[in-house]
Amino acid sequence: MISQIFQLLKMSCNVxxxxxxxxxxxxxxxxIKVFDIDGAILLLTKSNQLLLSDKSDEIKLRERxxxxxxxxxxxxxxxxxxxxxxxxxxxxxxxRWDKIEMEFRVEEISVNGDGVLMVTPDRELIGMGDFxxxxxxDEPMKxxxxxxxxxxxxxxxxxxxxxxxxxxTENVSSDDSFKQIGREILKTQVWSFGSINKGLLGTGDHGKxxxxxxxxxLADIGVYKIACGTHHAAALTxxxxxxxxxxxxxxxxxxxxxxxxxxxPTEFKSEVGKTSKNVLGVAxxxxxxxxxxxxxxxxxxxxxxxxxxxxxxxxxxxYEHDAGSxxxxxxxxxxx
Numbered sequence: 084m085i086s087q088i089f090q091l092l093k094m095s096c097n098v099x100x101x102x103x104x105x106x107x108x109x110x111x112x113x114x115i116k117v118f119d120i121d122g123a124i125l126l127l128t129k130s131n132q133l134l135l136s137d138k139s140d141e142i143k144l145r146e147r148x149x150x151x152x153x154x155x156x157x158x159x160x161x162x163x164x165x166x167x168x169x170x171x172x173x174x175x176x177x178x179r180w181d182k183i184e185m186e187f188r189v190e191e192i193s194v195n196g197d198g199v200l201m202v203t204p205d206r207e208l209i210g211m212g213d214f215x216x217x218x219x220x221d222e223p224m225k226x227x228x229x230x231x232x233x234x235x236x237x238x239x240x241x242x243x244x245x246x247x248x249x250x251x252t253e254n255v256s257s258d259d260s261f262k263q264i265g266r267e268i269l270k271t272q273v274w275s276f277g278s279i280n281k282g283l284l285g286t287g288d289h290g291k292x293x294x295x296x297x298x299x300x301l302a303d304i305g306v307y308k309i310a311c312g313t314h315h316a317a318a319l320t321x322x323x324x325x326x327x328x329x330x331x332x333x334x335x336x337x338x339x340x341x342x343x344x345x346x347x348p349t350e351f352k353s354e355v356g357k358t359s360k361n362v363l364g365v366a367x368x369x370x371x372x373x374x375x376x377x378x379x380x381x382x383x384x385x386x387x388x389x390x391x392x393x394x395x396x397x398x399x400x401x402y403e404h405d406a407g408s409x410x411x412x413x414x415x416x417x418x419x
Contacts (some may be wrong), residue, residue: 118153120172127151131163135175144175154194154239161189167201167223185209185223195239197278199223206233208246215293217276228295235271240311240329243277243284246295247309247318273301273309273318282346283314285328289346300348301326312367318348325351325362325374333370335385353382 113129126134126141133145150161159169160180165188168180187209191202198212201223208229210218218226232248239245249271275284276295282288285298298318305321315329315336326348327336336345351362353376364375371385 116151118151118158120153125151125153125158133160144178145180150189150191152192152194152199152239154196157194159192159194159199161192161201165189165204167192167199183211183223187223187225191237193237193239193244195244196242197244200237200239200244202234202237206235208232208234208237213278214244214276215278217293217295229274232272235307236309238309238311238316240277240283240316241313242279243275243311243316245285245298245309245311245316245318246274246276247306248272248274268321269305270303271301271306272303273298273306281314281330282344283316283329285316285346285348287347298348308365310365310367310372312372313369315367315372317365317367317372319362319365323362323377325365327351327372333386335367335371338382338384 114126115129116127118125124136125144126136127148127150128134131146131148132143133148133151135142135144145160147163148160149163152159153172156172157169158172158175159167161167167183167185167189169183170180187201187203187207189201189209190204193200197214198210198218201209201211203209208226209223210226211220211223213219214226217228218224229246229248231251233251234246234248236247237244249267252267273285274295274297275286276292277284280286280289280291284292284296285301286292286296287300301318304324306318307321308319310317310319312329312335315327315331317336318326320326328345328348329336330344331337331342332344334340336342336349351374353361353374361377362374363377366373368385371383374382374384376382
């Protein structure tokens with residue numbers, strides 16, 4: 084079972100591993116990504132350092148790293164120049180990195196068992212691997228079915244991918260620009276594709292698809308953030324609505340034990356019978372979901388520990404947030 088990892092970014096800047104805080108050296112870092120790798124922790128910091136921590140010590144693996152993604156046994160990084168490198172995690176201490184040759188510069192990266200997905204500075208989607216009709220290539224190539232979209236975010240689970248996009252539009256006059264911006268903020272779309280479905284694509288069925296599919300329920304409602312676990316996904320809107328779908332075998336999308344797997348996005352309810360519209364942030368672990376509400380309390384969905392442990396963990400986070408400092412760029416959790 085994947086261990087529970089959680090971080091508070093720019094709030095108290097603490098990192099938790101199996102409900103225990105990681106060493107004090109890490110606390111001083113502004114951590115933006117965390118990876119659990121066989122009991123060790125990889126951390127990517129705001130200062131673009133890639134660190135390896137074992138809860139008592141840390142090793143600086145590489146500098147100038149602006150993004151990273153991991154799918155056993157390969158770890159991928161993007162450096163400050165937009166180049167992509169990979170290494171076998173079992174040989175990471177050897178500090179040997181292989182550069183992936185390509186004509187594109189890369190800003191963000193996500194990986195799964197099907198391949199690698201990358202976003203360029205122009206917000207185009209680049210892929211490498213076997214994604215059926217979406218893309219099949221051993222070399223990085225532009226994914227043409229998303230060429231008319233601005234790719235805002237991409238995340239991957241086990242053999243499926245979720246992509247948040249906006250339509251590319253022609254230039255508008257300055258008089259109409261603010262109206263246009265306002266309309267486009269809400270007019271986002273969520274697309275999905277993968278080598279398996281099993282309800283993970285959010286399309287309301289379990290049929291296998293070789294092409295990308297739009298998640299109709301999430302179209303034009305202002306989705307601004309997506310997140311993926313191993314077999315579940317989440318989408319958060321600008322007005323604080325949270326939608327979850329996928330497996331619920333660990334109660335990662337609903338705390339109600341009577342709720343089974345969900346193949347279509349279903350709105351999260353923080354109270355029985357009441358629809359929640361007060362979600363500020365969401366992050367997915369392998370088999371759990373952490374939800375930040377606007378009262379700065381956390382809800383933790385998933386059986387990574389007992390409910391009592393989760394409640395104690397959430398209380399400690401709430402206390403440390405109240406005691407910590409918050410800067411003007413406060414953000415939320417990132418859990419690969």
